[in-house]
Amino acid sequence: MTDRELFLLGVGLHWAEGSKSKARRIRESVTFVNSDPDMIIVYLARPELLGVEPDRLRYRVLIHGSADMPAAEQFRADLTKTDVRTLGKTTLEKHSPKTVRKNAGSGCHGCLVVRVRGSADLYRRIEGWWCGIVVSAKSAPGQASGLA
DSSP, rough: OHHHHHHHHHHHHHHBBOOBBBBBBBBOOEEEOOHHHHHHHHHHOOOOGGGGOGGEEEEEEEEETSOHHHHHHHHHHHHHOOGGGGGGEEEEEEOTTTSSSSOOOGGOOOOEEEEEETTTHHHHHHHHHHHHHHHHHTTTTTTTTTTT
């Protein structure tokens, strides 16, 4: 995969699974949340392509209270090649007794939250890159017929 392809994929992954500022809630920061290890690996493959130095990345786990928190933290630390002690405080989601969770126990690794420190400018650039991708897609051949 070329650096350009990985860059475009990183922008798309952020726009699909990352934080987005809203008119009612302006938060211009780069935060990505996902449970899929492969998606996380792709997102973290080349942060420098987006202008992010690795020391600006912060990680924490978001998990249901009924899951195995220490195992999930170790799983995510291994995935990100970091020490479990460097993870931020794990967030436990409250469990509703009415909900039957299939993603609990030892097989549940929760979601990984990836935050980029000092990322307001990066957020604005990602938003601009994404808008450019959308404009380009709208003008692609076959767009008018719905075949793009």
